[in-house]
Amino acid sequence: KLWLLFLRLFQLFNPSGAYEQVIRFCSSYNSRGSALPLNHQQRELYQQQISYMGSSGLRVLGFASGSQMGSLTFLGLVGIIDPPREGVKEAVATLINSGVAIKMITGDSQETAVSIASRLGLYSKGCQCLSGEEVDHLDLQELSNVVSTIAVFYRASPRHKLKIVKSLQNLGAVVAMTGDGVNDAVALKAADIGVAMGQTGTDVCKEAADMILVDDDFQTIMSAIEEGKGIYNNIKNFVRFQLSTSIAALTLISLATLMNFPNPLNAMQILWINIIMDGPPAQSLGVEPVDRDVIRKPPRNVKDSILTRGLLVKVLVSAFIIVCGTLFVFWRELQDNVITPRDTTMTFTCFVFFDMFNALSSRSQTRMVHEMGLCSNRTFCFAVLASIMGQLLVIYFPPLQSVFQTESLSILDLLFLLSLTSSVCVVSEVIKKLERCRGAERRPPTDCSLEV
Structure with missing residues (x-):
């Protein structure tokens, strides 16, 4: 009992990930080494920073720390750049002109997803995007009615990817799904053509896929088509x-x-x-x-x-x-x-x-x-x-x-x-x-x- 009490006194939580998920467990924020109460004004400031970083194409992660999961201290934001590879924009344009509808499904924030999609020519003013939470609120038929008009899906989880694949198949489309992680395996298996990354893809992902890109290059998909x-x-x-x-x-x-x-x-x-x-x-x-x-x-x-x-x-x-x-x-x-x-x-x-x-x-x-x-x-x-x-x-x-x-x-x-x-x-x-x-x-x- 004394040993368990000792562990509880010195336990420490260090969550990181999407800002919206991390901030839910925070009651304070770090300001020059001091923990200050997290108020609405500070949340708005963080949101502005996320919008600015996301619009620059940065993948934004939030970090927190604390001994109690419900009252953590928010430490700050980190932006990670993951730019599109050379030649992908031209490949996307060629596929779109040939009648292939390309959807971008990502776990990033809306700002980051829209910024990357705009660089690739997948998103322009007037196009619609949908969050994973909004996908949850739609049944399969409702999603099938709107999925053809959506260019970008953001904050998407594995179950959202599977639902999007099934909604496209309901429209009679032949769906090719790309992925590299374990969380993509279910959607890859459900798609008509599952495409796994050969270099960065996990073994589970490769096993579920129908095709493996040895060079992890999107242009290879165009060559395969x-x-x-x-x-x-x-x-x-x-x-x-x-x-x-x-x-x-x-x-x-x-x-x-x-x-x-x-x-x-x-x-x-x-x-x-x-x-x-x-x-x-x-x-x-x-x-x-x-x-x-x-x-x-x-x-x-x-x-x-x-x-x-x-x-x-x-x-x-x-x-x-x-x-x-x-x-x-x-x-x-x-x-x-x-x-x-x-x-x-x-x-x-x-x-x-x-x-x-x-x-x-x-x-x-x-x-x-x-x-x-x-x-x-x-x-x-x-x-x-x-x-x-x-x-x-x-x-x-x-x-x-x-x-x-x-x-x-x-x-x-x-x-x-x-x-x-x-x-x-x-x-x-x-x-x-x-x-x-x-x-x-x-x-x-x-x-x-x-x-x-």
């Missing part, structure tokens, strides 16, 4: 090429069967097209370099199918041109109703050349071929070159001629086929140009305040 959009676009390019080619081949065979005329392509030629001709170019479309402007394009709706109406139209148009062009060559060569090696060679080569030009136009759904550059994707160039060399071997190499039932073609034949098959690429480029003009007419004026 850019890479993700690039991969999605390459998948669409692959789907367009494979579908249009497959539909064209199936249509040719189906028409020959239904209309009872000779099949334009024999079994070996169809296998050659599906395995050798389609394979390398299709695979090379998957490694197409990311478009530099892809980050500036608005995000897509996650509920949209990868095979959109516009993409399906392009697939069907390309397949239609390939079918019509191949049948034209077949009927042009088939004059005596007897299939000769020349007939099959011309038809076979026509379809293969159509494939190559179709692959060229499928490299992008929005950019023109001359804008991308013919050699920007070296894998594609090598794949197409290898496919063309393989086709020439089938045409001119005697052992393969007997296998594929082909014969040698003249230079004029090849030039004729090249001019005809390039039509699928020309039409595709015209469609891209029309879509670009139509999109420019429909694009509404940008309002930065609404985007924030």
